[in-house]
Amino acid sequence: MKAIVYTQHGLPSTDENSLIDIELLEPTPGPRDLLVEVKAVSVNPVDTKIRRNAPVTEPRVLGWDAAGVVRAVGAEVTLFKAGDEVFYAGSLTRPGSNSQLQVVDERIVGHKPASLDFADAAAIPLTAITAWELLFDRVGVAENGGEGRRLLIIGAAGGVGSMLVQLARKLTRLTVIGTASRPETIQWASELGAHHVIDHTRPLPEQLHKLGIDNVDIVISLTHTDQHYPQIVEVLAPQGQFALIDDPAALDALPLKRKSISLHWELMFTRSMFGTPDMIKQHELLQRVSRLIDDGVLRTTVGERFGTINAANLRRAHALIETNRARGKVVLEGF
Template sequence: MKAIVYDKAGLPIDDPKSLYDADVPRPEPGPRDLLVAIDAIAVNPVDVKLRHAVQPQAPRILGWDGAGTVEAVGSDVTLFRPGDKVWFAGDITRPGSYAEYTLVDERIAGHAPASLSSAEAAALPLTSITAWELLFDRLRIPENGGEGESLLVIGAGGGVGSILLQLASRLTRLAVIGTASRPETQAWISDLGATHVVDHSQPLQPQLAQAGFPLVDHVISLTHTDQYYTQIVDLLKPQGQFALIDDPATLDAMPLKRKSISLHHEFMFTRSMYRAPDMVKQHELLERVAGLIDAGTLKSTLGENLGHINAANLRRAHALLQGHRAKGKLVLSGF
């Protein structure tokens, strides 16, 4: 089958060997696996990080966001059958979705929204799981809760921010504040549900105070946390909550002590990496999000479709992510 792989970490993305086309054997499903024929994929920052930092022992297939059709199922599968349209964010410990076929455990896949194309659907699984777990598992904000409280989302215009704003504005009563620096991204996050927009290239606290939020209850940082950390501590209320998804080189938790601020990390691959007993919650979550999309409550965060799934287009997608020039999600579809 066709696949796009890398075999040497850290190559510049303009090097043709940084990601290249290959022919590899089609995988065979294990007992709980779905064999999925890929229709569309999305590209995420984790793909870029792994290509830079992790040297594989053999050519590795990256990419975990995907949408497609179940071709075959393992002997113990009960949630799906061949022919089902599915979407998933995959398991970082297994080969990814930059291929014609991939395997995914049924407990972390969902039935794709009927109202979306495969490209529109592929934009959502990884970011939806991340955003959902941030809000409802890590910060434990109840659905329809948060009345009178405020949430600041730093870096709100990217993939996770684009669905997080929708979830927070539609499923909670939080006042939702997003940060973005470019006019087009500011308009994007306002349309997605941010009730207030501030420019993260300027000091945050004066802008927040002017908007009526001298301090905020919750902060979710999606990018460049190390650059904003001092400001985050200053603008959080005593006993506030701080969550992040990126990887600062260091994060000194001591400044949080004086205000009793709680710290929460989110990594959506945790459940599948450790085969957590509640692994099936990601299936349930994707089923719920699909229902919200088909009901018109949420919409796809597809930013740009870069064309067919091949090495040249994937190198282009990686370059856009590295340059922080993406709005919403970058998607590729078809071979």
């Protein structure tokens, strides 16, 4: 089967050897696995981080967002059957989705929204799971709750931000404030439902004051947390909540003590990586997201389509993601 791999970490995305096309043997599903024919994928920052930083001793397939068709199921599978159209983000501990066939545990897979094509569906899983877990599991906002509370999302126009804005606006009563820095990303975040959009390249407290907002109850930081951290502490209300997903070189939690601010870290791969007892919650979550999309409550977050799934196009996608200027998600479709 066709696959795209990296064989040497640390190469820049502009190097033609950073990602290469190869042929691999077809995988065999385990007892609770689906064998999926991958139809479309999207690219996330995790792809670029692993390519740059994780040494390998054999070719590694990246890719943690896919939509496709189930071709076979393991002996203990109960949630899916051959022919089902599915979408999922996969596991860091197994080969990724940049291949024609992939095996994935049924407990982290959802049925693809019927209203979306494969490319539009492939943009959803990782960011939807991350955003959902951030909002409802980590900071504990209740659905239809949050009346009178304010949420600040730093990086609202990126992949996770694009889903988080929608979930917060559509499923809670929070006042949603997003950050973006360019006219097109400001418009994007506004169209997705942010009540206000401010510029994260300018001081945040002053911009909030101009909106008549002295402080916020929750900050979810999706990018450049180390750069914004002092301002985050400043704008958070006493007993507020701070959550993040990126990888600051260091994070000193002591400044949070004075205001009794709680700290929450989100990694959507935790459940699959450790095989937690509640791993099936990601299946349930994707099933719910699929229904919300088909009901018109949520929308896909595709920003750009980069053509077929091959090494050259994936290198271009990685290069764009590494600029931190992508709007929504980059998707590729077909081999």
